[in-house]
Amino acid sequence: MSVGRVIAFDPGSKRIGVAISDPLRIVASPLTVLEAGDPWDEIDALLEEYQPTVIVVGLPVSLSGGEGPAAERARVFGAELERRSGRSIRWVDERFTTRTAEEALIEGGVRRRERKQSVDKVAAAVILQHYLTSQL
Numbered sequence: 001m002s003v004g005r006v007i008a009f010d011p012g013s014k015r016i017g018v019a020i021s022d023p024l025r026i027v028a029s030p031l032t033v034l035e036a037g038d039p040w041d042e043i044d045a046l047l048e049e050y051q052p053t054v055i056v057v058g059l060p061v062s063l064s065g066g067e068g069p070a071a072e073r074a075r076v077f078g079a080e081l082e083r084r085s086g087r088s089i090r091w092v093d094e095r096f097t098t099r100t101a102e103e104a105l106i107e108g109g110v111r112r113r114e115r116k117q118s119v120d121k122v123a124a125a126v127i128l129q130h131y132l133t134s135q136l
Contacts, residue, residue: 017120
């Protein structure tokens with residue numbers, strides 16, 4: 001069984017959702033939302049604080065499995081993250097994660113305004129949980 005935290009990023013054009021696992025890699029928890037403009041100082045600080053052993057990035061692919069402009073932006077983000085962290089990136093198909101996150105927040109009774117502020121980090125947690133489950 002592998003140990004050490006896993007951090008996940010859900011890069012979007014406006015915001016980047018971030019989630020973190022527990023050290024035993026059982027549970028994914030939403031962590032924060034970063035503005036997409038120039039997030040690197042904040043990302044560097046998160047990597048320093050949590051010392052993840054694995055980095056996961058959500059890859060937005062189409063229903064047919066193809067990659068469009070959003071996937072291209074995610075790959076550029078992932079390449080820079082890999083360069084800065086010195087760690088290889090694990091890619092996770094993020095189809096339907098935002099919808100799943102939104103539905104979970106609605107079921108939890110979270111108000112619309114609060115959902116808008118939280119959905120990206122919850123989507124990152126969904127991506128991370130998919131990764132953790134796939135590693136069992």
